[in-house]
Amino acid sequence: MNATLGAASAAHVEYVLRIADSSLILGQRLAEWCGHGPVIEEDIALTNVALDLIGQSRLLLTHAGKLEGRGRDEDQLAFLRSEPEFRNLAIVELPNGDFGRTILRNFLFAAFQRPLWQALAGSADADLAAIAGKSAKETRYHLQHASDWVVRLGDGTQESHARMQQALDLLWPYTAEFFSPSPTDEVAAATSIGPAWASLEADWEAAVRPVLDVATLKLPARTPFGSFGKFGRHTEHLGHLLPEMQFLQRTVPGGSW
Amino acid sequence: MLTSAQAWVILHRVPDPEIPVISVAELGIVREVRANAGDVDVVLTPTYSGCPATEVIERSIRDALSAAGARSVRIETRLAPPWTTDWIEETAREKLRAYGIAPPGAAAGTEQPLAFMPRVECTHCGSSNTERLSQYGSTACKALYRCRDCLEPFEYFKPI
Numbered sequence: 001m002n003a004t005l006g007a008a009s010a011a012h013v014e015y016v017l018r019i020a021d022s023s024l025i026l027g028q029r030l031a032e033w034c035g036h037g038p039v040i041e042e043d044i045a046l047t048n049v050a051l052d053l054i055g056q057s058r059l060l061l062t063h064a065g066k067l068e069g070r071g072r073d074e075d076q077l078a079f080l081r082s083e084p085e086f087r088n089l090a091i092v093e094l095p096n097g098d099f100g101r102t103i104l105r106n107f108l109f110a111a112f113q114r115p116l117w118q119a120l121a122g123s124a125d126a127d128l129a130a131i132a133g134k135s136a137k138e139t140r141y142h143l144q145h146a147s148d149w150v151v152r153l154g155d156g157t158q159e160s161h162a163r164m165q166q167a168l169d170l171l172w173p174y175t176a177e178f179f180s181p182s183p184t185d186e187v188a189a190a191t192s193i194g195p196a197w198a199s200l201e202a203d204w205e206a207a208v209r210p211v212l213d214v215a216t217l218k219l220p221a222r223t224p225f226g227s228f229g230k231f232g233r234h235t236e237h238l239g240h241l242l243p244e245m246q247f248l249q250r251t252v253p254g255g256s257w
Numbered sequence: 258m259l260t261s262a263q264a265w266v267i268l269h270r271v272p273d274p275e276i277p278v279i280s281v282a283e284l285g286i287v288r289e290v291r292a293n294a295g296d297v298d299v300v301l302t303p304t305y306s307g308c309p310a311t312e313v314i315e316r317s318i319r320d321a322l323s324a325a326g327a328r329s330v331r332i333e334t335r336l337a338p339p340w341t342t343d344w345i346e347e348t349a350r351e352k353l354r355a356y357g358i359a360p361p362g363a364a365a366g367t368e369q370p371l372a373f374m375p376r377v378e379c380t381h382c383g384s385s386n387t388e389r390l391s392q393y394g395s396t397a398c399k400a401l402y403r404c405r406d407c408l409e410p411f412e413y414f415k416p417i
Contacts, residue, residue, distance in 0.1 A: 055306025
């Protein structure tokens with residue numbers, strides 16, 4: 001890769017970073033559940049999902065670093081970038097809330113990752129295709145796990161149903177960002193690096209709606225609200241998450257063990 | 258001079274750190290071994306992205322081959338095609354069961370609708386009257402089950 005990036009390559013890096021950062025930040029959020037799960041099985045499940053997500057982001061960040069050609073490795077990208085340089089979807093940086101909200105976000109996000117990985121498995125970028133092919137298998141279990149719980153809690157007690165509906169009302173507006181168009185997507189689609197995310201909306205909805213129906217949850221109406229995490233404009237929450245995640249590398253730059 | 262056939266024999270003796278009753282070769286993650294005048298190249302396909310055992314496995318392979326006389330050991334990671342439980346060797350499946358982990362069914366069965374719960378035989382009493390307690394067990398690759406007949410818990414190596 002050239003040291004000076006052309007417009008196509010810059011979009012390529014940006015496209016990979018969006019996927020990498022979304023996995024990384026959700027992995028960090030889920031890791032916050034370690035030792036705090038409502039039952040030990042779910043404590044373990046959430047941290048196992050976190051490990052998968054962080055593993056995916058390690059592969060993707062390493063790849064993005066190579067594409068970028070500035071010598072940055074996975075650690076430098078994860079731990080030495082500042083807030084506006086992150087390209088994750090805003091939904092993953094929101095605080096966990098209760099177990100129900102955490103699970104619902106996992107569900108909405110895994111249902112998005114699934115068609116994304118499937119489309120990326122045919123990417124012209126062979127490394128990206130390989131990472132996607134592998135990640136697709138893991139996401140299947142993330143989605144199954146979250147779906148089970150969305151139904152159990154949504155169609156559960158009055159209290160659990162009310163909390164899940166509240167969580168859905170809160171999270172739903174952030175899902176519009178999954179599919180908002182961007183010049184990065186146009187370049188990625190034109191160069192066969194990956195799909196424009198807007199093209200995944202139908203598959204996502206087809207996966208999400210039946211589960212929410214069984215869970216007796218009502219889909220909120222779409223509003224003009226928009227979030228812009230993938231463009232580097234974040235909610236106030238990312239600014240609180242990063243210092244904790246990056247503490248060690250900021251304090252001891254280059255430290256390893 | 259270490260041959261590739263000898264290297265394979267050694268890799269069948271390197272235990273998986275999480276499930277020490279089976280070897281890394283039986284697990285199906287060793288995809289290729291090439292030996293040339295004592296220099297050994299090993300191609301590995303890792304299991305789950307988040308599996309914390311991957312680095313330990315690389316180190317154990319390096320140590321075992323060096324101890325057996327390899328002049329150099331080079332490990333190459335290959336992601337595609339992705340690892341599948343279908344690659345677990347037949348001999349390993351019985352060992353898993355004896356160890357208390359029900360071996361995985363065919364990976365093709367993982368694309369199932371929401372309510373699907375595979376019927377898994379209890380590793381203790383063989384009963385099929387079992388239930389899943391959690392999609393994730395002590396590691397990402399296993400689910401936690403319980404037998405409704407003998408009431409004992411056991412793990413299920415999930416097909417992937």
